[in-house]
Amino acid sequence: MFIGSYTNTKEINKRIWEEAKRLKVKRVIIGECGHAWRAAYNYSNTMNGPFDFLDPKYPQPSHICDFTLGLIRDGVIKVDKSANDDKIVTYHDPCNVARASRMGSQPGDQFSIPRDLIKSVCNNFVDMQEGAIKAKTFCCGAGAGLLTDEIMQTRINGVMPRMQAFKEVVDKNNVNFFATICAICKTQFYAMFPLYGFERDWVGGIHQLVSAAIVL
Structure with a gap:
């Protein structure tokens, strides 16, 4: 996020979702990082979505605090x-x-x-x-x-x-x-x-x- 290039940002972000798809996971959880969470929550779906391959009963992406509290x-x-x-x-x-x-x-x-x-x-x-x-x-x-x-x-x-x-x-x-x-x-x-x-x-x-x- 904020690296000055939308193309590079999209490519860096895409690695997470491509790996999630390859591993056939149900949920992507982001850890204790403000920039990572903002990038994942605000921009990932626009840049590399939709995330229809993930389980719709969970927030996508999910924050680790939400996950742990549950x-x-x-x-x-x-x-x-x-x-x-x-x-x-x-x-x-x-x-x-x-x-x-x-x-x-x-x-x-x-x-x-x-x-x-x-x-x-x-x-x-x-x-x-x-x-x-x-x-x-x-x-x-x-x-x-x-x-x-x-x-x-x-x-x-x-x-x-x-x-x-x-x-x-x-x-x-x-x-x-x-x-x-x-x-x-x-x-x-x-x-x-x-x-x-x-x-x-x-x-x-x-x-x-x-x-x-x-x-x-």
């Missing part, structure tokens, strides 16, 4: 929420998921599904202030090609609003885990947290929490 709700995956009791979790809505695409079957599911998944594996969840989440989320400051060390000061400045909102829940609620579902966001926050006085290992994915809670 498994937990159906009892396929057993979890012990207390395994994450050392964490007080908040959630960062990535721009490419929150504002640029959707998830699930209903409007707003891109906000509720990740939070419901966190709550299904954690006892302690706190949202940041209302004006800094969901459709009003603050950018991580490193999207759109900005994730490069040559413009580090731009990244530091860009992440400041999110860091200020995060500090509020750290100070008020003792939050110590910052979950998100975007690889660029994670990489950016991993670099930025120490600069703003937070622990680097507070940054993680939702499925990191899921994996800790799974009962084998």
